[in-house]
Amino acid sequence: MSQYFTIHPENPQPRLIQQAVQHVMQGGVLVYPTDSGYAIGCRIGDKNAMERICRIREIDKDHHFTLMCRDLSELSVYARVDNTAFRLLKNNTPGQYTFILKATKEVPKRLLNPKRKTIGIRVSDDPITMALLEVLGEPLMSTSLILGDNEFAESDPYEVREQLERQVDVIIDGEHRGEAPTTIVDLADDVVKLMRVGAGDPTPFEQLG
Template sequence: MAQYFELHPDNPQPRLLKQAVALLSKGGVLAVPTDSSYALVCHLDDKAAADTLRRIRQVDDKHHLTILCRDLSELASYARVDNQQYRLLKAATPGPYTFILEASKEVPRRVSHPSRKTIGLRVPEHKTLQALLEMHGAPLLATTLIAAGETEPLNDAQEIRDRYEHQVSAVLDAGACALEPTTVIDLSSAEPVVIRQGGGKLSKLGL
């Protein structure tokens, strides 16, 4: 049975965040709000948790997972970033953008794309999620919470609890969040390629 944490949207309670972090440390998968719908998150270095995350979403190892980072400097530790890419990242973070980049050695091989060796990276702009990342003290592995067979992401905490109460360890409810996935941009090639147009405006990046 999933635990249900009701968090203040502007000042999330540290004691509840601490409980959520404890669940992550035990291999739990959490449903958390972001600035672009809900996401499933787990500990980056936990293989079993990553497998559970993929199983809930019903995606294979060729589906790009995303590493959620607290800031741009942390993001740069998990990807190979040149000066041009860095300028683009700086213009877009924090915000509802996911960037596909070549994974650095800090990324466990089992979570990067098996043939391309790439990974999704993102710095979210959501107070509760940022507070969770800060309390956790490290990035989290994530994927947008889209139910199997559906195309729209979920954003209602109670509905998520009803659907996934036996699959996730906890649902974090910080009030309504967006119902639009991130804009996904592949920076692993010579030129940026827009994979998905979502909540992030391309004009902000000059694309």
């Protein structure tokens, strides 16, 4: 049975954030709110927790996993960012985007797209997300919580609890969220590619594709 924490969406309670992170540090799988629906995550280096997430999400090794980072400085530890990409990231983070970038050696190989050696990167300004990352001190290995054949991320924490309370360790209730997943932008090569239009405004990238 998972722990269920009701956390204020604007002023997260530090005690509950600490408890949630403690479960993650001990190998737990976490469901948490972001600025584009709910996500599911674990520590970067935790292979068992990652495999649990793959089973819950019904995804395979070719899935583009995402690192939820605190800021551009942390992002640059895990992804290779050239000048063009840096300008785009600086102008559009934090935001409702996932950026596909070439990974550095700091990213475990099992998280990479096997063919392209890329990783998804996110920077969110959601207060709960930011509080979790601040206490954790490293990115969360993360993916949108899209269950079964659904097209959209889960938005209702009560429904998440009904479906996953026996499969994850912590569910954070940060109130109802939007259902649209992030907009995905591929910056791994010389050409900017808009891979999916979601919650983030695609306009800054449509002119560059």
